[in-house]
Amino acid sequence: MLRRPACEPCRKSKLACDHGLPVCSRCSTSGAICIYRTTPFKRKRVGSPAKSGLHSRDSSPSLGARRPPYPNPGFLGSSSHAAIFKHITPDGDHGSTAHASDLAWSATQPQVAGDNHLMSQGADILKQLLTSYSLAAMKDLVMFWLLKGANLALAEPFVAQCAKSVSHLFTTQDENWNLVYARHLFQNTAQPLVFDADSDIHSFSAQFLAHNSRWETIAIFFAAVSRATIDTSFFPSLYATEEEQYPLRRLAMKLCDFALEISLSLDCLNDLQLIVQYENFIVHSYVDGDQSYHAWRKLGDVISSTFALxxxxxxxxxxxxxxxxxxxxxxxxxxxxxxxxxxxxxxxxxxxxxxxxxxxxxxxxxxxxxxxxxxxxxxxxxxxxxxxxxxxxxxxxxxxxxxxxxxxxxxxxxxxxxxxxxxxxLLLHSLTEPDMAIIETAGQMLALVVEIILLRDQLTNSGTGLIWKVAHYGLPAAGIILLSMLNPRTMSQTGSSRTKTLQGLSVFVAEVQIGTIVRPGDPNYALLSKATQTIQRFLDSFHAEPTPHQQHQKQYQHPPPRDVAPHHDEASDDWAAFLEQDTWDFEAGFWQSLADHPSLLALDPDVPSL
Incomplete structure (x- = not known):
């Protein structure tokens, strides 16, 4: 009589298994993930511990897999080689329908060593994360975050379901459990997502939930974990301090990275992978910073996939x-x-x-x-x-x-x-001399940014966090306002609007300096701190007694007599020419050059530029 293995949940529970495929009856009822080991009856060989490492044949299950026989071409437009040959052989395949059949044909093909190594690394990160943090607690963190009204902006319909699926996924954690699940996830990931005109979102999502969980499912969940740690400053079952919070955020992002790379290694793009790519880019913008090359490259990847699909x-x-x-x-x-x-x-x-x-x-x-x-x-x-x-x-x-x-x-x-x-x-002819329409718009933007800073505890994450909004909208607005106030020809605001603007700038600086919205070590801290130092110097100069240099400048705010040549300030011209090198760059270089404005240097000549 043929000996048939029990699935892992039944084996661990020491219960009878009916050996049903792909899911046994007991797992189907309980909701456990039904996984069968590759070599269930193979006894361990007694030998040197050095030979029982990650890639040992005796100790690690096969991560065996599938690879399409040639790269999936994705979308091919009207100028492509496929479109040309389609006119020559109308019945020939032009690349867009071969994906599913290629995947099925290659089900028994061996996986290349590079992909095997990639999945082994992903399995190691999975083990490191789940042995350091409670999976149930991470699921509770995500669900708590969702109850606050927050979510992943693109993966929104699937986050809660992915969290529940992953929380029931890893039922056994004996030796090499991470590799067993890595293989199971990979086999599911290799399956195409099928649909037709009558499909609904429930039948679509069922293909990557519960027993059908894929590496993309893992990626969505841990992207949510990483994001939830940003909006939830205290969750005692996982962390109570920033020092405990940060490692979980980075480790969750790292596992999201590997899960995405494993999915992409199959070279079979689909809707779920694109969603993961976008959310992975957003996580990197949070963790690495908006000016980070990692975030910039991730955005390039997701744009490439958009065109490829x-x-x-x-x-x-x-x-x-x-x-x-x-x-x-x-x-x-x-x-x-x-x-x-x-x-x-x-x-x-x-x-x-x-x-x-x-x-x-x-x-x-x-x-x-x-x-x-x-x-x-x-x-x-x-x-x-x-x-x-x-x-x-x-x-x-x-x-x-x-x-x-x-x-x-x-x-x-x-x-x-x-x-x-x-x-x-209205065209902005010169960055150093903004027009009134631009100045008024900047004032409105600054007022909105200051308002969301003050109301931050009552707001829900909209997919881009508070720091993103401050950096992308608050800094450019503050920069335009400072440029207008540093130029006598554009300082035509009324007293009330000028007072309101100065109050907004003061609140903006104070909130950054006291660390309520950004702290040392945060990815955007260097950019915001450099900008607020410049704004603070401006505020100090605005409220300070006029220096001899400023008195000299005031003499020429009105047109000089006809027989007197206009005053020419070489220092101001040099500064303006340097600032004009990049009109739209409001990053660190903008604030560094703005700090060198002669009016701010005149406040304290001994203060070095930033």
Whole structure:
């Protein structure tokens, strides 16, 4: 009689197993993850401990796997080689339908050594994390975070389900349990996500939950864990201090990284992987900082995947796509498009998603679950019953990003004859001499940023945290205001508005200096502290008695007599020329050069520049 192995949950519980595949009856009832060991009856060989390492044949289960016979081409446009040959052989395969069959054909093919090593590393990080922190406590942290109204902006519909699935996933932790589960997750990850025009979000998500959990499921959960530690300063079952909080945040991000890389190693992009790529980029922007190269590279990766999947095309023209998935893909496009413009402007670098090569599309304000079969939404129409939420934020930020790209293009062509005819906004001819329209807008932006700083405890994370909003909106606004006040020709504000602006700047500086929104060691601390030091010097100079240098400058605030040549301040001209090197770069270089303004140096000539 053939001896049949029991699954791991039944074996550990010492209960009878009916050996059902893929899930036994007991695990199906209890909800446990049903896993069968690769070599259940093989006895351990007694030998040297040195031979029982991670890659020992006797001790570690096979991470065996599958690899498509050739790379998955993804989306291939009208100018591609596939489109050309399609006209030659109309019945031939042009690359977009071969993915599922390639995956099935290669189910028995050996995995390359590089992928095997990658999965072994992921298994090690998984073991390190789960032996250091309670999985149940991490699940409780995520659920507590969700109850506060926060969520992952793109993975929002799946976070709670992924958290529950992962919390029931690792039922056994005997020797090499991490490798056993790594193989199980990988085998699930290699399965294509199937759907048709009648599929709903529940049948779609069932393919990566519970028994079907994949590495992407792990990635979404631990992205949520990392993000939850940022918004939850005290969770005693996991951490009580910042020193205990930070290692969990980094380790969760690291496991999210490996889970994503393992998924991408299969070279079979899908909707779930794109979601994970976006959320992984957001986690890196939080943990590494908005000016970090890691975050910049992660954003480039998710943009590349967007184009590879063809989500820059008109999604409503694709046949066989269910309405909820069209909305999910529109949401992904909108958030990635918006992130590209925000980061490009913040860092002063070229955007990487050009609207000329994209079909601009944004989701409706309804939740994905509530979406009807009607998916044709006017991008400029705002539904009157829309409520504040991640979908509404996605629509609004994408619409703003569209305008930002148009303004960006105008800036590049501002010396062209047709530029003034295309402009809808006042052109900023010189950064050192901003126009009143720009100054008034900056004042409104600063007031909003100060308001959210003061109300931070009553706000819910909208996908981009408070520090992101301060850095991306507060710093540019404060910079424009300082430039206007340092230039006598633009200091035409009324007394009340000037007083309000100075109060806003004072609150902004105080909140940063006392450490309520950013602290030493945080990724954006260096940028914010440098900026606030410059603002503080400006405030000190504004309230201080005028120095001889400032008295000299005041003599020439009004036009001099006709027979007197205008005063020429070489120091100011040198500073202005240096600042004009990059109009939109509000990073550290902007604040460093602003700190060298002659008016601020005149306050205390002995104070070195930042």
């Amino acid at each position: 063809g989500y820059h095309e008109n999604l409503e023209t694709k046949p066989g796509i269910p309405p909820f998935l069209i909305e999910l893909r529109k949401t992904a496009f909108a958030r990635i498009y918006s992130a590209d413009k925000n980061i490009a402007i913040f860092l002063g670098r070229p955007p990487r998603m050009n609207k000329r090569f994209c079909h601009f599309q944004i989701p409706s304000c309804r939740t994905i679950i509530d979406d009807s079969t009607e998916t044709h939404h006017d991008v400029n129409h705002w539904e009157p019953d829309s409520q504040a939420g991640y979908r509404a934020d996605t629509r609004w930020s994408a619409l703003c990003a569209f305008l930002k790209e148009e303004i960006w293009e105008l800036l590049q062509d501002k010396h062209h004859a047709s530029c003034s005819q295309r402009a809808r906004l």
